[in-house]
Amino acid sequence: MIKKTALYKQIQQQIREKxxxxRLRPSDRIPSEQELMDEFKVSKITVKNALTELADEGLVTRIQxxxxxxAADVKLAGTSSMRIAAPNALPLIGFTIPTMKTRVIQKLVDYMEFHLKEAGFQMILSITRESAAEESKSIRDLVDAGVQGLIVFPTEDEKYNESLLRLSLDKFPFVFIDRYLRNIETYTITSDNLGGAYDTVSYLLGKGHRHIALISPENANxxxxxxxxxxxxxxxxxxxxxxxxxWCHVPLxxxxxxxxxAYITDFLQGHKSITAAFTLTEEIAQLTSQALQSIEGQTNVELISFDDPGIPNVAYVQQDEREMARAAVSLLRDQIMHAYAPQSVVVSVQLIFP
Incomplete structure (x- = not known):
């Protein structure tokens, strides 16, 4: 399969060669963003990223x-070597997250900053507060700020986001982490969500449970x-x-x-036959635990959570946030340095018993 060079790199290469x-002399004007958009049939995001990297190399100067x-001090062919990097400037990478409330995301932020710094990048964090509109704005702002790539933890109820689709079409370096959009072909890092849930329910069925509640956010990601x-x-x-x-899928x-x-409590009160409950997020696990404690006769229900809910004596599926962050940085660096070739990485999980 022939790998295509990212569009923004094609623009950089043409300008750099000139x-x-x-053919382009010191202080000469580079074609405008609109002219480059028309010539290469790309979005403004792609053009901005190309020009920002050229500015970081010291080849061009952008004047508001x-x-x-x-750049006035750039060295041309036949003269001494050209200045190729801005001094003391680490390349920027944007990381968008929907919230900081969960342990999983808190760990991802910590490990992501570590691995990005180790790879020679500086992280810019943006919290979208589970809003697709805020996510789109964050992506535009980060690109305008000159990030060379993005790592995106999508919002909880995301089905389609034009900004993310545009990044994919423009082959702008970015990686989905944890959640992703099925209609966008790009780089993804996820935990083995299917395998973790399969192992948990297999365990409960193997113990003889036949009335197992499934409690989760609505099926929106x-x-x-x-x-x-x-x-x-x-x-x-x-x-x-x-x-x-x-099954109880709580509307978002x-x-x-x-x-x-109250919603989960009402559900459990209406299903007194339940002997075990599998919750698909730590937030749902905490709510379910509170609900079970308040209902007479249901304190012996066996509770298992996907992700550690921080509840004593509750088993949970543990994700490997360190490996997810490391893999995300690796895939992003590959996109920046090499040709575009989408791929998905699934990181193993483990069922942990108290």
């Missing part, structure tokens, strides 16, 4: 309101979808019928309000 050959010009698929597969492989009346508008605990 400067080195002398006037345009981009060949790939992480929840894949975990739900893992639950179904465990039943199918053991040839045990599923009672989906014991309720989950983000003060009504979530």
């Amino acid at each position: 400067i080195i050959s002398g 309101g006037k345009g981009t010009f060949v 790939t992480a929840v979808e894949d975990r739900t698929t893992g639950v179904e597969k465990a039943y199918i492989d053991q040839e045990i019928s599923i009672d989906k009346n014991l 508008d309720i989950l983000r309000s003060d009504r979530a605990l």
